[in-house]
Amino acid sequence: xxxxxxxxxxxxxxxxxxxxxxxxxxxxxxxxxxxxxxxxxxxxxxxxxxxxxxxxxxxxxxxxxxxxxxxxxxxxxxxxxxxxxxxxxxxxxxxxxxxxxxxxxxxxxxxxxxxxxxxxxxxxxxxxxxxxxxxxxxxxxxxxxxxxxxxxxxxxxxxxxxxxxxxxxxxxxxxxxxxxxxxxxxxxxxxxxxxxxxxxxxxxxxxxxxxxxxxxxxxxxxxxxxxxxxxxxxxxxxxxxxxxxxxxxxxxxxxxxxxxxxxxxxxxxxxxxxxxxxxxxxxxxxxxxxxxxxxxxxxxxxxxxxxxxxxxxxxxxxxxxxxxxxxxxxxxxxxxxxxxxxxxxxxxxxxxxxxxxxxxxxxxxxxxxxxxxxxxxxxxxxxxxxxxxxxxxxxxxxxxxxxxxxxxxxxxxxxxxxxxxxxxxxxxxxxxxxxxxxxxxxxxxxxxxxxxxxxxxxxxxxxxxxxxxxxxxxxxxxxx
Amino acid sequence: xxxxxxxxxxxxxxxxxxxxxxxxxxxxxxxxxxxxxxxxxxxxxxxxxxxxxxxxxxxxxxxxxxxxxxxxxxxxxxxxxxxxxxxxxxxxxxxxxxxxxxxxxxxxxxxxxxxxxxxxxxxxxxxxxxxxxxxxxxxxxxxxxxxxxxxxxxxxxxxxxxxxxxxxxxxxxxxxxxxxxxxxxxxxxxxxxxxxxxxxxxxxxxxxxxxxxxxxxxxxxxxxxxxxxxxxxxxxxxxxxxxxxxxxxxxxxxxxxxxxxxxxxxxxxxxxxxxxxxxxxxxxxxxxxxxxxxxxxxxxxxxxxxxxxxxxxxxxxxxxxxxxxxxxxxxxxxxxxxxxxxxxxxxxxxxxxxxxxxxxxxxxxxxxxxxxxxxxxxxxxxxxxxxxxxxxxxxxxxxxxxxxxxxxxxxxxxxxxxxxxxxxxxxxxxxxxxxxxxxxxxxxxxxxxxxxxxxxxxxxxxxxxxxxxxxxxxxxxxxxxxxxxxxx
Numbered sequence: 015x016x017x018x019x020x021x022x023x024x025x026x027x028x029x030x031x032x033x034x035x036x037x038x039x040x041x042x043x044x045x046x047x048x049x050x051x052x053x054x055x056x057x058x059x060x061x062x063x064x065x066x067x068x069x070x071x072x073x074x075x076x077x078x079x080x081x082x083x084x085x086x087x088x089x090x091x092x093x094x095x096x097x098x099x100x101x102x103x104x105x106x107x108x109x110x111x112x113x114x115x116x117x118x119x120x121x122x123x124x125x126x127x128x129x130x131x132x133x134x135x136x137x138x139x140x141x142x143x144x145x146x147x148x149x150x151x152x153x154x155x156x157x158x159x160x161x162x163x164x165x166x167x168x169x170x171x172x173x174x175x176x177x178x179x180x181x182x183x184x185x186x187x188x189x190x191x192x193x194x195x196x197x198x199x200x201x202x203x204x205x206x207x208x209x210x211x212x213x214x215x216x217x218x219x220x221x222x223x224x225x226x227x228x229x230x231x232x233x234x235x236x237x238x239x240x241x242x243x244x245x246x247x248x249x250x251x252x253x254x255x256x257x258x259x260x261x262x263x264x265x266x267x268x269x270x271x272x273x274x275x276x277x278x279x280x281x282x283x284x285x286x287x288x289x290x291x292x293x294x295x296x297x298x299x300x301x302x303x304x305x306x307x308x309x310x311x312x313x314x315x316x317x318x319x320x321x322x323x324x325x326x327x328x329x330x331x332x333x334x335x336x337x338x339x340x341x342x343x344x345x346x347x348x349x350x351x352x353x354x355x356x357x358x359x360x361x362x363x364x365x366x367x368x369x370x371x372x373x374x375x376x377x378x379x380x381x382x383x384x385x386x387x388x389x390x391x392x393x394x395x396x397x398x399x400x401x402x403x404x405x406x407x408x409x410x411x412x413x414x415x416x417x418x419x420x421x422x423x424x425x426x427x428x429x430x431x432x433x434x435x436x437x438x439x440x441x442x443x444x445x446x447x448x449x450x451x452x453x454x455x456x457x458x459x460x461x462x463x464x465x466x467x468x469x470x471x472x473x474x475x476x477x478x479x480x481x482x483x484x485x486x487x488x489x490x491x492x493x494x
Numbered sequence: 495x496x497x498x499x500x501x502x503x504x505x506x507x508x509x510x511x512x513x514x515x516x517x518x519x520x521x522x523x524x525x526x527x528x529x530x531x532x533x534x535x536x537x538x539x540x541x542x543x544x545x546x547x548x549x550x551x552x553x554x555x556x557x558x559x560x561x562x563x564x565x566x567x568x569x570x571x572x573x574x575x576x577x578x579x580x581x582x583x584x585x586x587x588x589x590x591x592x593x594x595x596x597x598x599x600x601x602x603x604x605x606x607x608x609x610x611x612x613x614x615x616x617x618x619x620x621x622x623x624x625x626x627x628x629x630x631x632x633x634x635x636x637x638x639x640x641x642x643x644x645x646x647x648x649x650x651x652x653x654x655x656x657x658x659x660x661x662x663x664x665x666x667x668x669x670x671x672x673x674x675x676x677x678x679x680x681x682x683x684x685x686x687x688x689x690x691x692x693x694x695x696x697x698x699x700x701x702x703x704x705x706x707x708x709x710x711x712x713x714x715x716x717x718x719x720x721x722x723x724x725x726x727x728x729x730x731x732x733x734x735x736x737x738x739x740x741x742x743x744x745x746x747x748x749x750x751x752x753x754x755x756x757x758x759x760x761x762x763x764x765x766x767x768x769x770x771x772x773x774x775x776x777x778x779x780x781x782x783x784x785x786x787x788x789x790x791x792x793x794x795x796x797x798x799x800x801x802x803x804x805x806x807x808x809x810x811x812x813x814x815x816x817x818x819x820x821x822x823x824x825x826x827x828x829x830x831x832x833x834x835x836x837x838x839x840x841x842x843x844x845x846x847x848x849x850x851x852x853x854x855x856x857x858x859x860x861x862x863x864x865x866x867x868x869x870x871x872x873x874x875x876x877x878x879x880x881x882x883x884x885x886x887x888x889x890x891x892x893x894x895x896x897x898x899x900x901x902x903x904x905x906x907x908x909x910x911x912x913x914x915x916x917x918x919x920x921x922x923x924x925x926x927x928x929x930x931x932x933x934x935x936x937x938x939x940x941x942x943x944x945x946x947x948x949x950x951x952x953x954x955x956x957x958x959x960x961x962x963x964x965x966x967x968x969x970x971x972x973x974x975x976x977x978x979x980x981x982x
Contacts (some may be wrong), residue, residue, distance in 0.1 A: 079885070079966045081818075081974065082892065119859070144888070148879035155873060155880075158918065162926040170926060174918075181914050185907045188877075192891045192903060 016059050017072045017088045017139050020098070023052055024105075025132035032125035042113035045124030049106040052131060056102045063095055068481015069492055070141065070204065078145075083200030087141035091493075093333045093479035097260055098138040100340035101253045103464065105131045108245035110457045111348050115355065117164055117243065126156035130249065137257045143191050143265065144201040150225075150261075151184055153254060157246070165241040172234075172241035179234040183224035190217025194269070208269055208494050215273035218266050219281070222258035226314040228281075229288030239307035244351030247303065251310040252344040256336050258314075262321050263329075268493035278322045282408060285322065286415040288315030293422030297429060302350040302360040305430045306343065309386070309423065313339045316419055319412060320401035328404020329485035330476040335397030337475050338385075338468065342394065345382045345461040346430075349375075352454050353434060357442035362429075367439030372449040376435050378458055385465050387427035388420055393468035400476060502563050505553055505570035505620070508546040508578045512585075512613035515542020516606045523602030535602035536589055539609045543586035546616060550578035554972075560979045566684045567626045569752075571979035574620040576821060576972060577748040581619070584740045584828050585612040587954060591836050592733040593947040594843060597645060604644055608737065611637035615745040619752075623683040624673040624706075627749065631669065631713070634745070635662050638738065642730040654729025661722040662712065669709025675702030676757075685757035694760030703758055707768060710753070713746035716772045716802040717779035724783070727795035732842055735791060736835035739798045740828035743805070747824065751809050751817060755980045762812045769810035770902055776803030777909035784916045790838050790849045793916060794831070797875055800913060801827055804890055807902050811893035817977030819889035822970050826874060826882025826962040833955025834871040836948055837864045844942045851923045858924035861942065865924050867952045874959050876917040877910050882962030882969075889970070 027048030031041050063071055073089025090098065109127050117123045133156070136149035154177065162173035191201070193214050198206040209215070224231040239247045267274050292312030299305045317339065320332030352375070353368070354360045369376040388394040398420055406413040450458075468474065480488040503510075519535040526534050553575040560571035588608065597604065611634045618630025639662065643655025677683060679699035680691035693699045708719060715723040727735045754765050780800030787793040805827070808819035841849045841857060841864075858865030874881030887906065894902040962969055 077967070079970060081967070081970055082889070084966075148884070151879045151884075155878060158921070159925060162922060170922065173926075174922075177914065177918060178911075182911055185911050188888070188910075189891070189903055189907045192888060192895055193900075196892045196895050 015074060016055070016062065017090060018074050020052065020055055020059060021088065021132050021136045021139065023055060023132075024048060024128040024135070028125040028128035028132065031128060032121055036121070038116065038120050039113075041120040041124055042117070045128055046106070046109050046113050048128055049102070049109040049131065052102045053106050056099050059090070060095060060099060063090065063092075065092055065478035068092060068488065073141065075141075082195065083202060083205070084144045084195070085142050085202050086145060087202055087204065088136070088139040088145070089141050090139060092481065093263060094138045094260060096333060096337050096475050096479060097256050098135055100256070100337045101134050101138065102131070103461065104249060104252045104340055104344040105134070107344055107348060107457050107461055108249050111245040111248075111351065112243070114453050114457065115245075115351070119163075123160070123164060126160050130156040130160070134253055134257065138260055141203045142201050143194060143203060143206075146203075146261070146265070147184075147187060147191050150187070150257060153257070154180055154184070157250070157254070160246045161238060161242045164243045164246070167241070168237065169241045172237040176234045176238040179224050179231070183221035183231075186217045187221035190214045190221075193217070203264065203269070203493070206269070208271055210270070210272045212273040212276065215266060215270040215277070218261065218270070219277070222261040222266060223284075225261075226255050226258035226318065227311065228314060228318055229284055229291055229311065232288070232292075232311050235311060236304065236307055239310070240301070240303045244303075244347055244354065247307070248344045248347035251307065251347065252340040255310065255314055256340060259317055259321065259332065259336050262318070263332075263489070264493060267321070267324065268489045271490070271494060274322075274324075278324065278408070281322050282319060282405070282412055285315040285318035286412060288312065289319065289415060289419040290422070293419055293426060296426040297422060300362055302353065302362065302365075302430065302434070303347075305426055306346045306350060309426060310339070310343055312419060312423065313343070316398065316401060316416065319405045319416060323401070323404040323408055323412075324486060324489075325404050325407050326483070326485050327400050328407075329489070330479060330483070331397050331400025331404055333479040334472055334476040335394065335401060338394045338397050338465070341461050341465050342382065342386045345458050345465070346386060348458055348461075349379050349382060352450060356447045357440075359442050361442070362433040363440065364442035365434050365440045366437035366443060367435070368443055368447070369435035372447070374450040374455060378450065378455070378462060379435060380431060381462055382458075382465070383427050383431040385469065387424045391469060393465060393472045396472035396476070499564060502561070502570060504549070504556070505563055505568065507549040508553070508582065509613050509617045511545040511549055512542045512582075512609050512616060515539055515545075516609035516613060519602055519606035519609060523606065526602070532601040535605040536593060539605040540586055540589045542609050543582045543589060543612060546612065547579050547582035547586065550575045550582060550616070554579065557979075562622055562684075562686070566686070567623050568620050569622040570620065572976040573748065573752060573821075573979045576976040577619040577744060578616045580744050580824055580828055581612060581615050581741050584737065584744070584832060585609070587832050587951045588733055588737040590947040591736060591832070591839060591951045592731075594943070594945045595731060595733050595839070596843065597731070598647055600644060604641065607637045607641045607644070608734075611641065611737070612741070615741055618745050619748045621749060621752075622685060624676065625683055627753065628666070628670055628673060632666060634742070635666060638734075638742070641734050642726060645731055648729075650729040651731065654726045657722055658726045665709050665712025665719065668705050668712070672702045672705025672707075672709060675699070675705065678702075685753060688757040689759055700761065700764065703761060703765065704768070706753065707750075707765065710746055710750045711772060714743055714750065714802045714805070715799050716806060717775040717799060720776065720779065720799045720802070723799055724792045724795040727798070728789055728791045732791065732835055732839040736832045736839070739794065739831040739835065743798065743802065744824045744828060747805050747809065747820060751820060752980065754809070755812070755817075755982060759981065766810050766812045766897075769806050770899060773803045773806035773810055773902060774905045776800060776806065777905055781909050781912040784913070787916070788850045788852075790851060790854065790920070791835070793851075793920070794834055794838070797913070797916070798831065800909060801875070803909065804887060804906060807894050807899075807906055808890040810899065810902065811897040812982070813893060813897055814974070814977050814980075814982045815896055816890075816893040817980060817982070818970060818974045819886070819893045821973035821976050822889055822962075822966075823886030825969060826886055826959050829955040829958035829962070830871040830874045830881070830883065833867060833952050833959065834875075836951045836955065837868040837871070840864055840945060840948055840952075843945065851920065854920065854923045855927045863949070864952065867956050868924060869921050870956060870959060872917040872920050876914050880963055881959050882966070883959070885963060885966045
């Protein structure tokens with residue numbers, strides 16, 4: 015019931031926000047309240063979750079279309095609970111940012127954001143392939159409008175590219191879902207066996223690779239991340255991309271062990287290429303959003319390396335790094351938005367020198383940046399180290415690629431920090447440009463505090479993602 | 495005492511209810527004073543459609559086993575009854591939708607013909623031999639020919655009527671000729687007798703089968719027999735276009751399934767391939783054609799051609815599962831189609847000119863209910879979740895995959911991808927145009943015309959579109975009960 019409540023609460027909130035004729039602040043405030051309630055509900059769920067026992071918990075199963083074996087089956091595993099937790103926290107911050115920024119047409123905007131929250135949580139909770147597909151697709155409906163209506167100047171191109179890419183993947187996935195469900199006789203993930211059909215596996219894998227995105231399926235990324243409203247970009251890169259990781263972990267690996275094994279070299283190579291290529295692009299990007307966007311591509315490559323290492327360290331690291339990246343990317347995008355609102359531009363050439371006289375901004379950005387570049391002792395360092403150690407088993411070359419990625423991450427993150435905070439004040443930065451306001455700080459600080467907390471105790475996530483801390487066995491036995 | 499055949503009045507009652515309503519409405523055209531003529535005619539037609547739906551529901555409930563009626567010229571079974579319920583409900587929705595339509599006189603005639611067309615379709619889906627098949631086809635087609643051209647002051651309405659008569663007449667002639675060839679090959683008219691005649695593989699029979707198929711393909715507007723569809727859909731009164739896109743397609747699809755499965759089961763290896771080709775052609779042609787349209791009614795016409803393709807995928811599976819998928823899909827499809835044309839009609843009445851994509855600009859913000867509704871209908875037609883459109887496609891695809899037609903699944907998936915371009919383009923025009931373009935609506939002052947009857951139609955269509963997603967299983971149970979009355 016609790017899982018269903020986690021899905022229904024934001025959707026009901028969306029309907030309420032859309033229906034009630036409140037003022038601008040009223041609608042946004044109501045949406046923010048619902049988002050905070052959702053976080054509270056997740057905390058309750060996490061408190062009730064028995065991390066030692068493992069297995070599917072808080073589950074609900076209802077027959078939906080019996081004749082085809084489709085059911086409404088939801089519930090959480092350790093790793094998906096953590097992903098959902100990152101999602102609800104990031105959504106609360108994003109909706110709070112939209113309240114702060116005062117988006118136009120707030121009833122429509124916030125209703126769509128809450129609907130998106132529900133769809134994302136449903137994706138992480140889905141235990142039926144068709145339900146997963148439904149939730150995965152349902153995310154696209156609000157995203158299309160959120161980018162297309164509230165985006166920047168080239169929003170129409172951005173939203174069209176985004177939708178065409180993701181739908182191409184989704185429809186391949188639909189064909190794969192049909193083939194999988196019909197051959198298995200059920201769409202339930204718990205009730206179905208494994209399949210050795212490479213084509214069906216590819217249908218799923220390509221869909222996830224586009225959503226993540228993985229190199230070379232990232233064509234939609236730069237435009238979408240640059241043109242979307244900044245909090246939508248935060249949600250896209252922090253949370254929506256993680257639905258692909260959930261798909262890999264819950265469907266692609268456990269249901270298709272043989273094809274996944276055969277094709278793992280290809281996927282590992284592409285993920286490694288994405289890691290290096292994304293890092294280089296991030297280093298060369300001329301604007302703030304470009305850096306964060308391409309670093310997201312790099313990080314998704316890194317996480318995929320961890321997933322397809324298919325050993326205990328790599329899988330633990332992938333889940334930990336997914337949570338880390340969600341929080342890091344969301345805080346960076348929100349900070350970028352705050353800088354852009356002050357200076358009217360995200361061009362690195364026009365920025366600089368903001369540290370002097372703006373201590374709060376400088377501190378928060380520096381802390382978030384340090385965690386992003388995986389300084390030793392941070393939770394991202396723990397995640398990247400686990401992935402590197404895990405992928406070493408597949409070949410030392412991959413571990414070397416991860417090491418290169420870590421070095422490049424330091425380069426582009428430092429470039430971002432220094433371009434905003436240090437150097438000479440750019441033309442867009444004026445003397446009276448404000449420091450972070452308390453409201454803004456209240457949005458970013460919880461994310462950064464979560465990161466610091468995880469830095470102190472990364473095992474909170476990595477040791478409780480899979481039962482008995484034995485991911486490979488969990489994948490093979492419990493999920494498969 | 496002359497022996498009279500036993501007449502199963504209950505099985506015929508939906509047809510008779512509509513026929514009666516048609517007659518009363520027609521009498522109203524001459525007997526009722528002008529000021530209440532429209533209300534009487536519309537009320538009668540609405541009552542006829544609702545009564546027909548109820549009676550068909552009773553027939554569905556009381557016909558667990560198929561029965562042949564009237565010297566085996568008609569069939570009483572759940573397939574016919576379910577199709578009749580869908581047809582009658584579509585008819586009722588269209589009566590509401592038509593209420594505020596601008597029309598110079600001839601209101602009573604409009605409703606009388608609408609009920610007559612409904613009666614013809616309700617008769618058609620119960621056809622049991624080639625004679626009643628042709629009779630039903632001509633019955634509703636003739637009513638539609640007149641209805642399309644009923645707005646005689648509009649040149650494009652007349653043009654559409656003429657085109658429809660010529661092309662539709664050609665289609666009927668092909669079907670009739672095919673029936674004659676089948677009769678020549680087997681010497682019988684009844685569907686079950688044709689199957690029992692044992693003439694499978696006979697050249698005459700196959701030629702007849704091909705021509706019957708072509709004749710029905712005209713009615714379902716499957717490519718390459720779709721040429722009339724865009725012009726007729728564009729020119730006809732919008733409420734009637736809604737009726738044709740939903741009801742004609744439902745009736746013709748159900749009859750196609752019935753004829754092929756009951757009369758030609760032995761040749762199924764041939765007609766499944768033929769249907770697969772028709773489906774692929776419709777998907778390709780409909781979707782590519784829709785990409786180039788500016789007029790929303792034409793766009794929806796091409797979309798209905800592509801939906802004929804999706805529906806034919808289900809028929810081509812030639813299995814009980816395929817029949818289920820077809821009957822399921824017809825429900826959300828009809829709702830989305832009627833709903834989408836209803837929103838177009840609302841805009842048309844507001845602007846008093848044909849609705850092109852740019853005249854949809856800003857509709858989503860100006861009239862949120864219609865905007866959200868059209869958004870949902872477009873997403874549903876594209877097969878997005880939270881609408882029955884997803885399950886329609888899913889069931890059709892899984893039936894095809896089950897029948898070994900994996901290539902049709904891939905064609906369907908590719909077609910869906912192409913279709914996104916124009917469905918989402920409509921959403922884009924609804925919500926995402928820059929400021930100046932948003933003010934496409936002429937400022938005539940005051941609120942847009944109130945039209946509660948149309949709003950009810952849109953609301954009902956929305957409820958069915960979303961409801962068929964949530965309550966997929968109950969609906970699928972009905973569909974499978976209906977499909978079970980065919981001898982797969």
